Amino acid sequence: AQSVTQLGSHVSVSEGALVLLRCNYSSSVPPYLFWYVQYPNQGLQLLLKYTSAATLVKGINGFEAEFKKSETSFHLTKPSAHMSDAAEYFCAVSAGTSYGKLTFGQGTILTVHP
Amino acid sequence: KAGVTQTPRYLIKTRGQQVTLSCSPISGHRSVSWYQQTPGQGLQFLFEYFSETQRNKGNFPGRFSGRQFSNSRSEMNVSTLELGDSALYLCASSLGEYPNNEQFFGPGTRLTVL
Numbered sequence: 001a002q003s004v005t006q007l008g009s010h011v012s013v014s015e016g017a018l019v020l021l022r023c024n025y026s027s028s029v030p031p032y033l034f035w036y037v038q039y040p041n042q043g044l045q046l047l048l049k050y051t052s053a054a055t056l057v058k059g060i061n062g063f064e065a066e067f068k069k070s071e072t073s074f075h076l077t078k079p080s081a082h083m084s085d086a087a088e089y090f091c092a093v094s095a096g097t098s099y100g101k102l103t104f105g106q107g108t109i110l111t112v113h114p
Numbered sequence: 115k116a117g118v119t120q121t122p123r124y125l126i127k128t129r130g131q132q133v134t135l136s137c138s139p140i141s142g143h144r145s146v147s148w149y150q151q152t153p154g155q156g157l158q159f160l161f162e163y164f165s166e167t168q169r170n171k172g173n174f175p176g177r178f179s180g181r182q183f184s185n186s187r188s189e190m191n192v193s194t195l196e197l198g199d200s201a202l203y204l205c206a207s208s209l210g211e212y213p214n215n216e217q218f219f220g221p222g223t224r225l226t227v228l
Contacts, residue, residue, distance in 0.1 A: 032213050043118070043204055043219035051214050090157065094215035099169040100147040100162025100208070102217060107156060 002027040002095045006105035014113050019078040021108045023065075023091030026072065031095040033074045034102065035065055038088045047089075050074060061085070086112045116141065118207050118220035126226045132193040135223045139186050139207030145169075146188040147217060148180060151202040160203075163188055164210045192225075200227045 007022040025031055032051050036044040048059025055067045065076045074091060088109050092102040119138045127133050139146050148160040159172040163182035180190040186207075192199055202224050206217035 032215060034216070036219075041221075041224075043120075043221045044206075046216065046218070049216055094213045096213070099212055100145055100164065100210070100215065101159045101170055101172070102147070102157075102206075102215060103159070104157040 002031060002093045002098075002103050004091050004093050004103055004105035006089075006091055006108050008108055009106060010109045010111065012111040012113065013081045015083055016080050019063075019076070019081045019085065019110065021076040021089050021091075021110065023074045023076065023105060024072050025074060025091070025093045027093060027095040029095050031093045033065075033067065034092045034094070035059065035063070035074075035076050036090045036092060036104075038090065038107075040087075044090065047076070081110075081112045083112050083114065086110055118205060118218055120203075120205055120220040120223050122223060123221065124224045124226075126228065127195050128228050129195055129197060131195050132191060133195060133225060134189055134191045135203055135205075135225075137188045137190075137205035137207075137220060139188070139205075140218055143207035143209055143218070144186055145208045145210035146182060146186065147206045147208070148188070148190050149204045149206065150174075151204055151222070152200075157204070160190065195227045197227050199225065201225060 003026045034049045035047040050067045058064045091105040145164045147162040162170045182188045202222045204222045206219045208217045
């Protein structure tokens with residue numbers, strides 16, 4: 001079975017500062033990893049995905065994530081935070097033989113201060 | 115291309131009633147997955163349908179059921195509603211490939227059980 005741990009349920013940054021959201025996964029087979037963002041009263045929007053093609057993955061809105069197998073991590077970063085980045089972020093893993101199932105972390109709420 | 119749509123967006127029911135939620139996937143997608151999102155438990159996988167067949171099921175009681183039609187639209191039903199069923203129910207569609215399980219989410223149905 002696979003699992004995801006997001007370190008820090010709340011992260012607060014100033015506008016223009018670096019955003020770093022942490023995600024560690026557990027999987028006995030090579031995983032596919034995803035980051036999603038959820039704005040209030042909306043569904044989840046895919047930011048980026050790791051599918052074994054490249055360890056550094058670039059996504060939408062200036063976000064990127066690096067897959068580190070040795071650390072079982074897939075942290076999300078953005079060089080400069082914008083007010084519009086305030087939302088909840090979820091890391092998810094797909095692996096093994098569990099069709100149609102993404103296993104999500106508990107989520108990290110990002111607050112951006114002016 | 116139109117996104118995933120869910121109807122209704124909001125529902126209020128009383129304990130003991132039943133409810134049916136609907137999901138229309140992105141055109142060409144044959145897989146629909148359902149998730150329950152609550153503040154306490156986070157995002158939990160309910161089940162997945164692919165070409166009208168349930169391929170996977172999460173750890174929920176039998177009161178939660180679903181089906182998929184030949185046009186890939188899906189419904190989920192919850193019978194004998196309990197207060198704890200209050201949640202945001204999200205459906206996600208995908209091509210059904212595995213484990214590159216990139217899913218696209220709808221806006222969700224907010225169910226309140228009184």
